[in-house]
Amino acid sequence: MRKLALIFAFSVVLISLIAPEISRAVTPDEILKDPVLETRARNLSRELRCMVCQNQSIDDSEAPLAKDLRILVRERLTNGDTDKQVLDFLVSRYGEFVLLKPPLQMQTLLLWAVSPGVLLIGIVALFMMARRRTVAIPPPAPLSEAEQRKLSTLVDQ
């Protein structure tokens, strides 16, 4: 409920403030004729944040700003921009806040490094601990002749 309530409460407030009538994300009139361009536009839309929403991509968002951005992305693509050029353009205009996947930079180094870093440290630490342990437990000594005899009599029984 908490998550939904948040998303909902927010979008409800937003809609009542800005748009009296709900318009769903991606409307039919936005769609490009060229299916290849349209697919690219959709994929780019998923990487871009609707800046007035809480954690929604412009592909999902129903805010008017998201619609403007979707149209903008499509315009740039129709004019022959590459995907990277479109993203660069939007970043130059709105800052890195618009990217849902922040680029690797000094201030995002920790963000990107934590997951692989911790995994690596964990593996190395476990490996070293395992080595210490295998040294610590010598393999059991082979059975002595007396034990062997005792075992075979037990088995025979």
Added chain:
Amino acid sequence: MIPELGHYALVLALALGLIQAVVPVVGARLRDTAMMNLASSTATMQFVFVAASFAALTYCYVTSDFSVANVYENSHSLMPLVYKYTSVWGNHEGSMLLWVLILAMFGAAVALFGNNLPVSLKALVLAVQSWIACAFYLFILMTSNPFLRLPQAPAEGRDLNPILQDIGLAIHPPLLYLGYVGFSMAFSFAIAALIEGRIDAAWARWVRPWTLAAWMFLTVGIAMGSYWAYYELGWGGFWFWDPVENASLMPWLAGTALLHSAVVMEKRNALKIWTLLLAILAFSLSLIGTFLVRSGVLTSVHTFASDPARGVFILMILVFFIGGGLTLFAWRGPMLKQGGLFAPVSREGALVFNNLFLTTACLTVFVGTLYPLALEALTDEKISVGAPFFNLTFAPLFIPLLFAMPFGPMLAWKRGDVLGVAQRLMAAFGAGLVAVMVTFVVMGMSSALAPLGIGLALFVMVGALVDLAERTSLFRAPLSTVRSRATGLPRSAWGTAIAHFGIAVTLFGIVCQTWASERIVALKPSQIVSLADYDLTFDGMVQHSGPNFRELAAKFTVRSGGVPIGTMEPSKRSFASRNSTTTEAALMTRGVSQLYLSLGDTNDDGSIAIRLYHKPMVLLIWIGALVMMLGGALSLSDRRLRIGAPKPALKASAAILEAAE
């Protein structure tokens, strides 16, 4: 009168809580049994009083008593009865009351069913529970009192947020809270063990059923929330990596890791310190989740919890319990003796592998969720961390985990033979490979990764079945032997296999969404839209009126191969009381796949915009979670873990079962 009684009951619960927070601890120090046993009575009575308080608030809602501010803000006299009940927790104050109700319920459960616990451990566990409870009673009474009256009772309430007027609100929050709060048991047990300075395999056996129960509820709670978002939000997504979702995923990941490490501790007396740490972390993450959602730190714009006094209060609770728990851990943890040695390739080793990947995944979510907040606080720079980031960092951690999953239960304790297990898993490998090839052939080369995902899912599913087949000697022994081995197999072994099977089912459903298709079009009446073998004819608009809303629905007839198979009616509802609109998507279930239809704007030329999706196998995502819960339930019913002492007469047979495993 009733709201005042509810308020008073909560104050009494606090008073009892304060007694329970102190007396049993002193009793444990002095070895005074009477003082220690007091905790059981106060815990039971706390539950009674909190339940009375909750019942009082429910009464106010059901009778639409708008003189109570909380009811006025969140209810409406025309609302259907079920929503009058659910709106009790559809708001901040009421949901916190539900939180403490569940906390008190767990406390009472320990008091009533924890007879097999050593007296001092039980007393300390209940005391720690009471510390948590007191903190939250104070929080409610001081910052979030749901029983405040208005000077003048308004004639009509302001209605519940229309989007919350859904059966999802009845199911999702209580389940999620049962999970969140359930981890407080693991926390209390861990703190009690640290205070006592003694921890052994028996401790793990006592703590596991509570963790398992909390994990089951959290699993289904998250899944139900996901399904609710799927059908309610109207664009067919099922997981958004929203911070609030992440807040529930983090305790789940830590709790899953805890379940697995507790197995090692119970069986082999190893990983003690680590298990304690996970027990503390799982609940700490639940508290952090509460803080994130309740404090309004995530965003300044939403309406849900924007009162800074609350944020600071929860932050203090957070600092006290997490900081205190970890400090105690750092101080007392190293004194615990480590047990059972094992080789890297062994059942223990596999469970350590599981823990490494689960905790890393948990940390990834944690950093991804909090990094933007921390960065903004420190440098004023704003970045976004959304779904593309999490998909890229989280998925690579789950793939090795899933791949290793079938190996784990089949490896021997202490020293395992990974090649031997691989050999026994041949059938699973075969199934996976066939699945990859079949998927490539049927679905084409459009996506290279998805068929591998399908292969992985099949590998895990068949792997779980192979594990059961091996344990019951299926195909190797006569059927009568198989039957007796199957009934003799501990339920926890069945639980493991079924839960592992369940996660593969979920994976299968998620991967299948690669082939989901959509159409976004504007239609006029009698026009047809086609998608994935289905033809939908737009028959026209119809009006309905509900108890507290008006509904405009579009009627569609669905045909498959020319044969009508049903109708779909997506709609928009307008709620006059809040001057707002919701869209209700229409869903048609075909097997485990779904057609999903949601309405957009009406255009000037009389056409209406629609979004139509075909979601192949989509229900498997949530069915998988239910299967996981079933696995958990079976494991919980294992006589060795059953809450309450195993009867002396059963001990002998339990020992035999254990030996047979």
